[in-house]
Amino acid sequence: MSVDTAPRPVEQAPAPRGRRARLMGRAPQDTPAGLGTYLLLAVTILFSVFPLYWMFVIATSDDEALAKIPPAVVPGNQFLVNLEEVFSLQDVFFAAGLINSFIVSTVVTASVLFFCSLAGFAFAKLRFKGSGWLMLFVVLTLTVPNQLGIVALYIVMGKLGWNGTLLAVIAPGLVTAFGVFYMRQFIVNSVPDELVESARVDGATTMRIYWSMVLPAIRPALAVLGLLTFVATWNDFQWPLITLSGTDFPTSMVAISDLASGNYVIYRRVLAGAFVATIPLLVMLFVGGRQIVRGIMEGAVKS
Amino acid sequence: MSTTRAAPPSPRSAPERGTGGSGADERRLTWRNRLYRFDMRYMPYLMIAPFFLLFAVFGLFPLLFNGVVSLRNYELDDPTLPYWAGFDNFARLAGDEDFWNALYNTFGIFLLSSLPQLLLALVLASLLNRRLRAQTWWRVGILLPYVTPIVASTMVFSVFFSRDFGMANWLLGPFGGGDAPIDWRADKLHSWIAVATMVNWKWIGYNALLYLAAMQSIPRDVYEAAAIDGAGPWKQLWRITVPMIQPVVVFTVVLSTIGGLQLFTEPMLFDLNAQAATGGPNGEWQTIAQLIYKVGWKDLNLGYAAAMSWALFLIILVVAGINTWLTSRLSGGRK
Incomplete structure (x- = not known):
């Protein structure tokens, strides 16, 4: 399941089998992250980025894009138009x-x-x-x-x-x-x-x-x-x-x-x-x- | 009181002016000596003075003066009222339905935001507390919400939670059950969830970094000992890591209590009619900070707003105290 790339520390006692057993006793920060960890972190980053990305999508869209189901997820080409309106409002x-x-x-x-x-x-x-x-x-x-x-x-x-x-x-x-x-x-x-x-x-x-x-x-x-x-x-x-x-x-x-x-x-x-x-x-x-x-x-x- | 001083030669033993033995040379020495003494004795105070002066004027004084204002009739649109109000503002507070409603909302949103926020931050921190490739970039990545202006992110979530074409309803569609889309601004629970989501999004990464910092300072041999007991990663997190980082957990609980009970920007701008500061047509999600703003600057009753601020201050003190006690109990730290 996991891809260990780092060299493993020398094991002393007759080690129990399995990854989990191998890692026992090591501090978490010395334990190489498994695939699952990377996946969960990637999902977290996705959640962090998405609102910002979507802000950009709407900022570049016209009014119609906002009234669509399913919602627009690709940037439009109206950014400069929208921006000009923002800057020129009275x-x-x-x-x-x-x-x-x-x-x-x-x-x-x-x-x-x-x-x-x-x-x-x-x-x-x-x-x-x-x-x-x-x-x-x-x-x-x-x-x-x-x-x-x-x-x-x-x-x-x-x-x-x-x-x-x-x-x-x-x-x-x-x-x-x-x-x-x-x-x-x-x-x-x-x-x-x-x-x-x-x-x-x-x-x-x-x-x-x-x-x-x-x-x-x-x-x-x-x-x-x-x-x-x-x-x-x-x-x-x-x-x-x-x-x-x-x-x-x-x-x-x-x-x-x-x-x-x-x-x-x-x-x-x-x-x-x-x-x-x-x-x-x-x-x-x-x-x-x-x-x-x-x-x-x-x-x-x-x- | 002076520290080890080697130079300049202290001429204090030499006769001071007036006693005779003057001369330009010695006068210069005295002058330098005075400068030196001034530098050693008074310079430190001059260096800290800007902080204390500015803080006194714009931080401490307003906080104390707030107490005076709360005892006054400070209505910007009606100067005919008597100067002092006594405890009228506070008496009015007790029977003010808006205040109790706002208090209820504030606590509701606080519960829905602080608890998931800190738990998820703990999990995220333990994910980051592994040997990772490109570890700096993961850490920077989870800080994106922290640097994003709340004003900006709230506007995005405002669209996200819109009734007719909102992405939240679209995503929930398959699970939502009924055909009617959820109106996130129509009742307390849904609006609380929406506002709490914004708060959670903003602060999970930040809190995770605080936890991560504490986790990395746990001595390694603690984990070795734990392995003998056969503790798996999940058990390790709750039995070892959390108790070991308890002071930081308490710290984040206090921080999120102080911040959560003063929540302002999110509920303000989630409202389609933000300027009214009512937090929904019937105050569904109006928080206390928002109510203070409305009373002070929309109804122009600063005296009453000041009384509310004091009440909020006391509430924060009490709740922060209770939460500190609860957290220390639950996270079972070192005594």
């Missing part, structure tokens, strides 16, 4: 949405990387009074769902006069407790204490050490945190909807929800827009998938 501002999403996600990501690595460095390598308590506070806030303060946040933004502007979307994302936590964990292990000390002996200031020693050493962690932050910010919906809907410059997610509102929803348009707004993330997953996987898995072991 009251949706899809192009502005894409640009805004880029601005918001880029600014938030840059800020999270800078401020969180700065604080993470301080917590990991510098001694100061109260650092233990302050770090505990950071860890505790990890679990606080700050969406629950959304009503008050709206009022705060109102007092600042920021509602309906990108500032309202950017400001709450500028730092994250997870970022500080993740950076601290990484810096503790990847920047040797002796290196910091010897730089001090040479008269380097703390900022100098951060800039020319810490930052280069934590590049992999910056990539991971940057990718995760960008994806999360790009996909954020509830708060941007609250503060930006009804304005001329929504984020792309709010613009898609505008496409989908009204008495009669034209799905080929909605999904053409949705597909375009998904492309940047697919590119990121393709290019930085390894880092994203690593970030999620490292986060799990450490917490």
Whole structure:
């Protein structure tokens, strides 16, 4: 049933027969995957991909394709037509949405990387009074769902006069407790204490050490945190909807929800827009998938 | 409080200014010394200050201020009401049918999404926890749903679950029994299943990676010991792997409780009339987060919405606590 390609470990005791018996006692991660495992994984991937593929099918189809039984499963040739409609709609501002999403996600990501690595460095390598308590506070806030303060946040933004502007979307994302936590964990292990000390002996200031020693050493962690932050910010919906809907410059997610509102929803348009707004993330997953996987898995072991 | 410091030479023993012995050279030394002391003593606080300031203003303060707002009459369209409402908002909550309905829906969808989600993630993780060819690509592949915007995937599922030409009904056709197609937006159970499907699709791969990370840190000799007892792969998963990764299981249960009870985007956009935020013609699948949005920004009663947020906060705390306890019990981990 299975195709074993890897060399088998030497067996000691008189082994019972059969594959299952042969594999007993080996940790799963040392056991070569059988055909069944590959098949099940392939099915899982199929389930992951299909909605995205089908999004593309509908985005490239005309209205008739959607009203067919059995449903269309082959892309049509109407993508550009649908796209043009999306971009030229009077009251949706899809192009502005894409640009805004880029601005918001880029600014938030840059800020999270800078401020969180700065604080993470301080917590990991510098001694100061109260650092233990302050770090505990950071860890505790990890679990606080700050969406629950959304009503008050709206009022705060109102007092600042920021509602309906990108500032309202950017400001709450500028730092994250997870970022500080993740950076601290990484810096503790990847920047040797002796290196910091010897730089001090040479008269380097703390900022100098951060800039020319810490930052280069934590590049992999910056990539991971940057990718995760960008994806999360790009996909954020509830708060941007609250503060930006009804304005001329929504984020792309709010613009898609505008496409989908009204008495009669034209799905080929909605999904053409949705597909375009998904492309940047697919590119990121393709290019930085390894880092994203690593970030999620490292986060799990450490917490 | 300072760490090992070798340089610059500390001139603290030297006479400070005023006592005589000045001169430009020494003044420069003092200045450098001050800079050094500032750097050692205060720089760390300056470095963590941006995080704490920004978090205080846009994270912590709104959360606390929310409590104040919930005690007020904060109706955007009626400024004539008295400033304070006392506990009126909370009293109203107790008798509000919409609130209890939304709570019921939220729990229903939460059960239908979190349980299958975490179980399937466990199975998927144990599949990935083998020696695989191209293992990175499998891992990246299952993350496709995680990076896909919920807004986008919800619109796809919205078409998928449409009554007349939806793919779900077409697929179910041979098994569906009756001729009438299922109207996924007409009753609670079907709409809950549809919304839960979206949540499951999004999060199974992500949770599987969390489990996989924990599984790979289980010491190998544990499995050797298990082989003596003759445990097969399935037994191995439930008797050894799951108890060994219990902390991560608890962690994912807490995460999915916090996320699941705040579900917003999926139920919002599954609605054909999304802007109303009613979650179906009769609130079939309206969640609490959605109701908060409707009360606050459609009915313009921010005070009442704030009270609801507080109620939701307490509910999340309690449910997360119960789930943590339950999970630790059921997964039988190390004590």
